Amino acid sequence: MQGNGLDAYVGGVVYRGAGPIAGAAAGAAAVLVRSVGGADYRLPHTGLTQYAPDVQKVPAAAVTAEDANLLKDLASQGPVKMRLVLTPQTLPDALSYNVIADWKGTEHPEQVVVVSGHLDSWDLGTGAIDDGAGVVVSMQAIHLLKGLGIHPKRTVRFIAWMSEEEGSEGAAAYMMDHKADAATHIGAIESDLGADHPTGIYYSGKGELGQWLRPVAQVLDPIGAESLVSAPDTGEDIAGLTEKGVPSFAPVQDSRFYFNYHHTAADTFDKVDPMHLNENAAVMTVLAYALADSAEPAPR
Ligand SMILES: [Zn+2]
Numbered sequence: 001m002q003g004n005g006l007d008a009y010v011g012g013v014v015y016r017g018a019g020p021i022a023g024a025a026a027g028a029a030a031v032l033v034r035s036v037g038g039a040d041y042r043l044p045h046t047g048l049t050q051y052a053p054d055v056q057k058v059p060a061a062a063v064t065a066e067d068a069n070l071l072k073d074l075a076s077q078g079p080v081k082m083r084l085v086l087t088p089q090t091l092p093d094a095l096s097y098n099v100i101a102d103w104k105g106t107e108h109p110e111q112v113v114v115v116s117g118h119l120d121s122w123d124l125g126t127g128a129i130d131d132g133a134g135v136v137v138s139m140q141a142i143h144l145l146k147g148l149g150i151h152p153k154r155t156v157r158f159i160a161w162m163s164e165e166e167g168s169e170g171a172a173a174y175m176m177d178h179k180a181d182a183a184t185h186i187g188a189i190e191s192d193l194g195a196d197h198p199t200g201i202y203y204s205g206k207g208e209l210g211q212w213l214r215p216v217a218q219v220l221d222p223i224g225a226e227s228l229v230s231a232p233d234t235g236e237d238i239a240g241l242t243e244k245g246v247p248s249f250a251p252v253q254d255s256r257f258y259f260n261y262h263h264t265a266a267d268t269f270d271k272v273d274p275m276h277l278n279e280n281a282a283v284m285t286v287l288a289y290a291l292a293d294s295a296e297p298a299p300r
Pocket residue numbers: 118130131164192
């Protein structure tokens with residue numbers, strides 16, 4: 001779909017995630033997948049790979065698109081023998097933290113609007129677009145509101161989630177700590193689809209949210225970010241809040257190029273266009289302001 005790499009990624013990533021389990025169950029010695037990415041730069045893409053407790057753990061790796069094509073050609077000519085040298089290691093768990101900062105609301109400090117991105121990244125690149133950009137635009141939401149002299153009624157809570165890539169352990173810890181107060185979470189936003197031009201807002205929750213978002217879309221129309229897209233999920237780290245009925249949101253971003261770099265050695269700061277980053281900060285800020293300062297909380 002034009003401009004919507006996310007849908008393509010969701011369709012392809014299952015082979016990387018579940019491939020090792022399916023392969024081992026079928027008797028494979030190892031599992032190789034074609035990298036789940038959009039470009040042919042001969043860059044391998046890493047990412048979450050799953051094992052099941054009752055299925056033998058087999059080595060698993062992603063090969064570049066070019067090498068996947070080569071393997072396919074060779075395999076069509078007869079049996080292929082490969083020697084795998086895989087260097088990744090799984091280290092023991094270590095203590096780590098979500099980074100959380102509250103800007104207390106003036107009237108309802110107990111009511112919380114979450115603006116967030118995730119702090120961790122894969123180690124091949126620097127993680128500038130996945131998800132440095134999401135963390136930055138979330139920080140910008142509070143920074144811009146302060147700069148504009150706007151202090152909302154409700155608390156705006158910045159969260160940089162830890163360990164999204166490993167399976168959202170930081171988000172799980174947050175949900176444990178906040179078991180009792182889902183009702184006071186008025187809305188949650190996560191940006192985790194890069195830093196490219198935003199075209200609108202994904203929302204998850206009641207159908208009425210679409211109506212509620214109309215004025216927000218109008219404000220964002222001049223930067224071309226006016227589309228409103230209902231989605232079952234909005235972000236990996238806020239999925240627990242979505243499940244508890246908290247209205248949740250994410251910027252819709254042009255993801256034509258995101259998956260060329262995502263989870264590769266090429267996820268570096270030069271991929272971030274300052275103007276697009278500012279547009280994403282605008283989406284985050286306008287939406288956070290609407291959620292945090294509306295007369296009535298968003299429908300849930
Ligand atoms: Zn991410």
